Amino acid sequence: MSDTMQAIQMDAFGGPEVMSLAEISIPNPSAGEARLKVAYVGMNPFDAMARAGKIGFMPISFPFTPGLEHTGVVDAVGEGVDSSLVGQRVISRSNFGAYADYSIAKADMLLLLDDRIDLKTGCVYRGCSFTAWHALYKAGRLQPSETCLLHSAAGPIGIMAAQIAKANGCRVIGLAGGADKVSFAEGFGFEHVFDYTQDGWVDQVKGATDGRGVDVIVDGNGGPNAAHNIDVLAPLGRLVYIGATAGDMPDPIDVSTLIFKNVSVVGMNLAPIEDVPNSETDQAIIDNVATGVWRVPVTEEVALADVVNLHRRLENRQVRGRAVIRVGGDLS
Numbered sequence: 001m002s003d004t005m006q007a008i009q010m011d012a013f014g015g016p017e018v019m020s021l022a023e024i025s026i027p028n029p030s031a032g033e034a035r036l037k038v039a040y041v042g043m044n045p046f047d048a049m050a051r052a053g054k055i056g057f058m059p060i061s062f063p064f065t066p067g068l069e070h071t072g073v074v075d076a077v078g079e080g081v082d083s084s085l086v087g088q089r090v091i092s093r094s095n096f097g098a099y100a101d102y103s104i105a106k107a108d109m110l111l112l113l114d115d116r117i118d119l120k121t122g123c124v125y126r127g128c129s130f131t132a133w134h135a136l137y138k139a140g141r142l143q144p145s146e147t148c149l150l151h152s153a154a155g156p157i158g159i160m161a162a163q164i165a166k167a168n169g170c171r172v173i174g175l176a177g178g179a180d181k182v183s184f185a186e187g188f189g190f191e192h193v194f195d196y197t198q199d200g201w202v203d204q205v206k207g208a209t210d211g212r213g214v215d216v217i218v219d220g221n222g223g224p225n226a227a228h229n230i231d232v233l234a235p236l237g238r239l240v241y242i243g244a245t246a247g248d249m250p251d252p253i254d255v256s257t258l259i260f261k262n263v264s265v266v267g268m269n270l271a272p273i274e275d276v277p278n279s280e281t282d283q284a285i286i287d288n289v290a291t292g293v294w295r296v297p298v299t300e301e302v303a304l305a306d307v308v309n310l311h312r313r314l315e316n317r318q319v320r321g322r323a324v325i326r327v328g329g330d331l332s
């Protein structure tokens with residue numbers, strides 16, 4: 001085995017052009033760590049935010065290699081790590097560095113990939129379906145027969161949330177940016193998908209709910225559309241914020257508005273409240289994904305050398321569902 005590998009590297013925060021492919025030494029796992037031969041990496045917005053220097057909650061030092069949500073096969077472990085992990089197919093979601101042939105992860109944060117799920121689907125399904133599930137049920141307290149409204153309906157969280165909520169007997173309305181994304185999302189169980197780059201979506205949502213509004217909104221988009229969320233909430237509705245991909249966080253909402261409208265606003269951050277591996281939630285999600293009941297929206301596959309262009313396209317809102325970066329591929 002050669003002692004060097006291909007990796008995307010960057011020496012400063014900035015636009016996609018700060019990333020370039022380099023030949024660097026293969027890292028060795030320290031105590032408590034495992035090394036993965038990387039298979040696929042999901043193009044998570046966190047990678048673009050990390051590249052741009054917009055993530056304050058995870059330490060980043062240079063040279064930096066993005067790549068958070070990925071799958072691979074463990075090929076070496078550090079001191080104190082069970083050697084039976086070597087050879088296992090795993091999901092890693094806690095360390096950057098996967099835009100490279102090999103990545104390093106904290107061994108106790110790795111998840112074994114269910115035998116029925118392939119490595120490509122594996123790098124995508126867990127983050128988006130868990131975020132969707134927890135936003136809908138734990139934060140939004142969505143009940144069967146209620147109606148929910150999902151921003152970024154053509155993104156992976158929106159698509160998984162639509163399928164999960166529909167399976168639970170809920171009506172699901174989506175909002176997406178542009179006709180192409182609307183028609184893409186329509187294939188995933190939404191009763192309606194409206195284009196929120198056009199005026200009129202507020203009236204369309206009200207019209208679809210006979211003027212009553214929706215019970216739960218999940219918004220990871222923010223931006224100017226967020227200002228209308230309260231307006232389309234039904235009495236006792238819950239507005240769940242999970243992020244702000246479109247820009248700054250929404251403006252604060254007056255308590256008097258909450259009282260007058262009978263609504264609540266909550267935030268959700270998955271990591272501290274995530275149901276543990278092998279929990280009922282975990283098993284339900286794995287079973288539904290593994291059997292194809294819930295379709296994971298992997299829409300395209302690009303090579304490591306093409307990540308600069310992929311980051312550009314993501315930031316120009318040209319990616320539907322989740323793109324994946326193929327590193328080692330299926331590793332068979």
Ligand SMILES: NC(=O)c1ccc[n+]([C@@H]2O[C@H](COP(=O)([O-])OP(=O)(O)OC[C@H]3O[C@@H](n4cnc5c(N)ncnc54)[C@H](OP(=O)(O)O)[C@@H]3O)[C@@H](O)[C@H]2O)c1
Nearest residue numbers: 045152155156157176177220243244245246268269270317
């Ligand atoms: N709170 C949590 O625990 C948690 C966990 C995971 C993810 N998140 C957040 O959930 C949100 C959605 O995540 P995701 O993985 O589904 O995201 P994604 O696929 O990268 O993006 C979702 C959608 O955001 C919209 N968008 C608006 N402005 C954009 C911009 N400047 N660049 C790229 N996309 C833009 C696009 O839809 P349109 O063009 O249709 O608007 C895109 O399809 C993000 O804010 C993410 O940070 C939160």
